[in-house]
Amino acid sequence: MDVVSPELNILLPDEIMDTEAIVMDDDPPAESPAASGQSQPSADAPIPMETDVLAVPEIVSLCSDAPPTQRTQALTTSITTDSILCSTTSATQLLLTPSIASSSPLTLRPKLSANHQIILNKVASSPGADTTRSPGTTTITPGGQKFMVTAIGKSGQSIVLQLPHTGSKPGSGQGEAKANPQHFKVLTIGGRTDLKPVMVGQAVSSASQMSTLQAQQLKTVQIAKKTQVSSAGPIKFIITKAVNNKGLTAQTSVSNVITGRVLSTSSPVTPPRTITLSETLSSNSKIAISPLKSPSKLTMVSVASQVPNSPQKSVSLPLNMAHLGQQILVQQSTATSPAKVVSSHSTPMKPVQTVTVGGPQFKTIFPLSTSSNVQQIQVPGSRFHYVRLVTATTGSSTGQAGSHCTNSSMTAKPMVVNTAQVRMSVPIIPAQTMKQVVPKPLTSSGQVLTTQTQQRLIMPATPLPQIQPNLTNLPPGTMLAPGSGNMGYTVLPAHYVTQLQQSAYVTLASSSGFPTPTCIQTQARLPLNGYCDCFANGEFCQSCNCTNCFNNLEHETERAKAIKACLDRNPEAFKPKIGKGKEGESDRRHSKGCNCKRSGCLKNYCECYEAKIMCSSTCKCVGCKNFEESPERKTLMHLADAAEVRVQQQTAAKTKLSSQISDLFTRTTPAITSGGGRMPFTFVTKEVAEATCECLLEQAEQAELIQQPQATAERMILEEFGRCLMRIISSAGKTDCPSINC
DNA sequence: GAGTTTGAAACT
DNA sequence: CAGTTTCAAACTC
Numbered sequence: 001m002d003v004v005s006p007e008l009n010i011l012l013p014d015e016i017m018d019t020e021a022i023v024m025d026d027d028p029p030a031e032s033p034a035a036s037g038q039s040q041p042s043a044d045a046p047i048p049m050e051t052d053v054l055a056v057p058e059i060v061s062l063c064s065d066a067p068p069t070q071r072t073q074a075l076t077t078s079i080t081t082d083s084i085l086c087s088t089t090s091a092t093q094l095l096l097t098p099s100i101a102s103s104s105p106l107t108l109r110p111k112l113s114a115n116h117q118i119i120l121n122k123v124a125s126s127p128g129a130d131t132t133r134s135p136g137t138t139t140i141t142p143g144g145q146k147f148m149v150t151a152i153g154k155s156g157q158s159i160v161l162q163l164p165h166t167g168s169k170p171g172s173g174q175g176e177a178k179a180n181p182q183h184f185k186v187l188t189i190g191g192r193t194d195l196k197p198v199m200v201g202q203a204v205s206s207a208s209q210m211s212t213l214q215a216q217q218l219k220t221v222q223i224a225k226k227t228q229v230s231s232a233g234p235i236k237f238i239i240t241k242a243v244n245n246k247g248l249t250a251q252t253s254v255s256n257v258i259t260g261r262v263l264s265t266s267s268p269v270t271p272p273r274t275i276t277l278s279e280t281l282s283s284n285s286k287i288a289i290s291p292l293k294s295p296s297k298l299t300m301v302s303v304a305s306q307v308p309n310s311p312q313k314s315v316s317l318p319l320n321m322a323h324l325g326q327q328i329l330v331q332q333s334t335a336t337s338p339a340k341v342v343s344s345h346s347t348p349m350k351p352v353q354t355v356t357v358g359g360p361q362f363k364t365i366f367p368l369s370t371s372s373n374v375q376q377i378q379v380p381g382s383r384f385h386y387v388r389l390v391t392a393t394t395g396s397s398t399g400q401a402g403s404h405c406t407n408s409s410m411t412a413k414p415m416v417v418n419t420a421q422v423r424m425s426v427p428i429i430p431a432q433t434m435k436q437v438v439p440k441p442l443t444s445s446g447q448v449l450t451t452q453t454q455q456r457l458i459m460p461a462t463p464l465p466q467i468q469p470n471l472t473n474l475p476p477g478t479m480l481a482p483g484s485g486n487m488g489y490t491v492l493p494a495h496y497v498t499q500l501q502q503s504a505y506v507t508l509a510s511s512s513g514f515p516t517p518t519c520i521q522t523q524a525r526l527p528l529n530g531y532c533d534c535f536a537n538g539e540f541c542q543s544c545n546c547t548n549c550f551n552n553l554e555h556e557t558e559r560a561k562a563i564k565a566c567l568d569r570n571p572e573a574f575k576p577k578i579g580k581g582k583e584g585e586s587d588r589r590h591s592k593g594c595n596c597k598r599s600g601c602l603k604n605y606c607e608c609y610e611a612k613i614m615c616s617s618t619c620k621c622v623g624c625k626n627f628e629e630s631p632e633r634k635t636l637m638h639l640a641d642a643a644e645v646r647v648q649q650q651t652a653a654k655t656k657l658s659s660q661i662s663d664l665f666t667r668t669t670p671a672i673t674s675g676g677g678r679m680p681f682t683f684v685t686k687e688v689a690e691a692t693c694e695c696l697l698e699q700a701e702q703a704e705l706i707q708q709p710q711a712t713a714e715r716m717i718l719e720e721f722g723r724c725l726m727r728i729i730s731s732a733g734k735t736d737c738p739s740i741n742c
Numbered sequence: 743g744a745g746t747t748t749g750a751a752a753c754t
Numbered sequence: 755c756a757g758t759t760t761c762a763a764a765c766t767c
Contacts, residue, residue: 595749604764605748 578611593618601626602636683732692724 577591590608593616599605601615601624608615608626615626625632699720703713 592750597749599748599764603748605750607750610764 577607578613588613589616590618594621595619596621596624598623600624600632602632683728688728692721692728695720695724 578588588611590611590613594601594606594608596606596619599609601609601619601621604610606615606621606626608619608621614628615621615624627633696717699717700713703716708716
């Protein structure tokens with residue numbers, strides 16, 4: 001049994017003192033000081049980066065063919081981390097199972113389980129145990145192989161290392177180990193996210209020994225675990241296998257594809273999670289990636305969270321000899337998961353899939369009754385007005401909404417709406433406009449609302465059974481009102497906008513099937529360039545300029561499909577962007593936040609500014625000035641307020657003037673009517689003018705008689721002229737021949 | 743009304 | 755997740 005001495009750990013920098021390594025050395029050559037685990041540093045040995053480590057050493061997989069009994073002879077570790085299961089295709093496993101939650105060094109005794117797992121149980125933390133060893137140091141020498149395990153982490157969590165099985169190889173076992181005498185395997189468990197790959201080599205022996213290690217067949221499996229002060233912090237597992245094939249060159253690039261599936265949850269009590277890793281690696285490869293600086297270049301497997309006392313956490317990794325140069329970085333995020341299982345496969349896996357348990361999808365479905373009815377629905381807090389329609393199965397038809405595709409058994413059934421004006425979010429196409437509807441899909445079931453007021457027809461939707469389940473993803477306030485049989489209506493809020501439009505385009509463009517050749521508009525499309533506001537508002541196109549428009553009654557089926565496709569792609573596509581903030585926040589806020597860069601969020605380009613709300617932390621804008629204390633915003637707001645006041649004043653003035661003019665015409669209308677349509681001024685005849693002049697002259701003479709000043713005299717004349725005009729106007733309404741009497 | 747700017751959404 | 759492309763609204767002249 002080879003145990004790494006405490007002095008070795010002294011050489012380790014602090015960054016990796018919290019790590020645990022397992023070193024396997026099948027038959028370390030004499031020139032390899034790292035093989036013995038007691039090697040001395042080499043001053044001239046450069047400290048390689050991880051990429052270098054990966055480039056030079058030859059891969060030696062943990063999937064040793066040696067029997068498990070020969071893999072491990074002893075193990076001493078200070079495992080205080082979560083349970084880790086590194087499982088591969090092999091049934092051979094190495095289990096490190098500290099049973100006591102403690103941060104103190106543990107002495108683990110490997111046991112071979114029935115399924116070829118090496119279980120490292122904590123023997124004792126008593127003085128009788130080998131506590132003199134440095135924490136985080138474990139060496140296993142299973143029949144010539146050495147494992148150095150350095151780890152630190154949370155206590156009370158078992159580590160299960162399942163060694164891959166390469167049973168296909170003949171002569172496995174000790175002989176295999178001898179066949180690869182230079183295999184050097186390092187398994188580091190724990191550590192920090194900033195663990196540098198070079199430290200892996202140092203964990204084995206020292207930094208200077210890496211050069212020697214690089215000359216060997218080296219395999220490094222590093223499971224670096226970020227040890228956060230708080231358990232809620234993310235924890236990373238970095239599993240690195242540095243491989244250097246003998247034929248490898250430093251410039252060889254690698255095709256490193258590691259995919260997996262991540263199932264994450266934030267629930268503190270969750271069933272064991274399974275993370276499947278696979279790898280598609282080629283030999284003679286090099287991964288010139290620093291997973292610490294560029295983790296995105298590697299496959300990051302977020303293992304979600306864990307609790308300090310996670311009962312079980314397993315990470316299974318494939319370490320196949322045939323897969324050389326692979327590098328696996330497993331990142332663990334938070335710390336609430338009680339158990340995790342990471343299993344791997346040697347076969348390529350599908351791309352990473354993230355299953356997110358999103359928030360509740362609010363949906364409101366109002367099934368329609370079979371009786372014909374229209375109800376106005378006011379959604380509290382919604383600016384949309386909905387109308388619930390039900391199919392009139394027996395109502396009398398006052399119009400023909402269906403197409404002339406007469407083979408359709410679903411003729412349009414106009415619905416008579418109550419005469420009260422109903423404000424709807426969708427147009428109600430008058431019945432007379434339906435005659436303009438030419439070819440109509442036979443499957444569609446247009447329904448016409450005939451009202452006495454100008455209304456718009458709520459968009460009918462063929463209740464396709466195959467899409468109805470998806471319509472349950474409609475956003476809050478959305479009402480799906482399936483009618484009886486194949487009839488129904490779908491009411492969409494106005495924010496069924498762009499995505500729906502584009503989705504509709506795709507769907508409709510691919511739509512192929514109308515029953516009759518007369519329905520040739522299947523080749524048409526929704527307005528592609530220049531989406532009309534009608535569709536954006538959930539209305540039918542009625543008076544817009546779109547051509548080959550599908551946004552009408554005739555293509556309700558296609559439209560419904562488009563809605564379905566859109567909702568399938570993004571169930572939240574139609575949720576309003578502007579909504580209330582977090583709980584307790586009364587202010588509105590943008591759900592996604594803006595991404596402005598040049599406008600400073602003070603123009604209508606900015607969705608936040610357009611909605612008259614402040615930018616929030618969700619925004620990704622640059623140079624944002626749309627915050628509460630922004631002087632620019634305040635100035636802008638003041639200007640806007642002033643402009644608004646000005647507009648309001650102008651509007652009020654115009655309204656008042658219009659009212660007065662209208663009033664004047666109203667009062668003079670009888671004169672016009674009684675005068676045979678003549679305007680009032682037509683009553684100012686020669687006689688009236690002469691009489692008026694006589695009145696004015698009379699007033700001037702009176703002013704002279706009483707010796708009034710000129711100004712007073714002029715005023716008296718003007719006042720008399722006013723009275724004359726009034727009499728003219730007054731007389732015009734009474735007689736065709738107004739008389740002027742002074 | 744034409745041309746430009748801008749940013750959201752889609753796409754890669 | 756970041757970069758690119760598309761496109762329509764906003765904006766300017």
